[in-house]
Amino acid sequence: MTSLTPPLLTVENLRVRFPARDGFTEAVRGVSFTVGREKLGIVGESGSGKSMTGRAVLRLVPPPGEVSADRIEFDGMDLSTASERTMRGIRGRRISMVMQDPKFSLNPVMTVGRQIAEAYQVHSGAGRRDARRRALEMLEAVRIRDPERVFDLYPHEVSGGMGQRIMIAMMLIPDPDLLIADEPTSALDVTVQMQVLAIMDELCGRRGMGLVFISHDLNLVASFCDRILIMYAGRVVETCRADELHDAMHPYTRGLLDSLPRLDETRPELPVLDRDPAWIGTGSGR
Structure with a gap:
């Protein structure tokens, strides 16, 4: 190109x-x-x-x-x-990285929705309610059905394909320039x-x-x-x-x-x- x-x-x-x-x-x-x-x-x-x-x-x-x-x-x-x-200001906010296996990249003791919302809060300073709304929007953007339900699931409760979409949502929620x-x-x-x-x-x-x-x-x-x-x-x-x-x-x-x-x-x-x-x-x- x-x-x-x-x-x-x-x-x-x-x-x-x-x-x-x-x-x-x-x-x-x-x-x-x-x-x-x-x-x-x-x-x-x-x-x-x-x-x-x-x-x-x-x-x-x-x-x-x-x-x-x-x-x-x-x-x-x-x-x-x-x-x-x-x-630390560049990682995630300007450049994000999706690792190979979401099962090892996601925190096993936090719900996937909380992890996505936390990524948004860290890089934007948003409140919890706004972060939840944005996390649900990103879950929908990566074509996950019933985002409200998936938001409260833990990493071991999702499939490999869904876990990869969740990782993509988490990495893209700060709107990086490079992935x-x-x-x-x-x-x-x-x-x-x-x-x-x-x-x-x-x-x-x-x-x-x-x-x-x-x-x-x-x-x-x-x-x-x-x-x-x-x-x-x-x-x-x-x-x-x-x-x-x-x-x-x-x-x-x-x-x-x-x-x-x-x-x-x-x-x-x-x-x-x-x-x-x-x-x-x-x-x-x-």
Whole structure:
């Protein structure tokens, strides 16, 4: 997607490393990208650094992990040097993140409605009655039937699909400029998956919000996002428009595409990717 407006988020040379016996292990190795008011997909196999990249932007990498970058600029602010107090004002209110499993992200001893309302109160200073009204509106916005009933349920009383919608409602209630969604549909069946994607697409379009959609599903990202980053071993190896994914040039991207099962052919076994060490130091973009 080409835009004359400046990007919401600019990341340059992002690195995340963890202590190891022989020094450090890098989970993210010099990742750079921009996000505007668009849907950016980040794709790669497990362990490629997708989730850690999203967490590092918000400085949510758990210790003893270390984050460094030449620049993490959001709407003119350098997040890499911002104080923790400044970051607390940005997290949730300006940039929200939907984690992979709502069962572990939601507080098990609070009703889901109270958690959504609390998110609104923290970022807006609203009273309890107004926060409840807004929480019910958000539950309705993510297409949950009978919001009044669901408001008083606990996380263990809702399904995986409903739990994911509740997380989206909680993250969107402060009306953020950017949403980072970390595999929000990976544990859902196809029907619920499509419903969640439709909700996110509608809300992004209506609010003019930027979205970073992290996934391992190439076809899903190609059909949903505007641009795609392909990650391998902590690096971005290829960048392309979503409608150009199937014309990708990098051998790792081609290998991922060739590994997708197809209904129009029978293959006795899936191809094996040769993990060329040279891929770690190379990349291509369009």
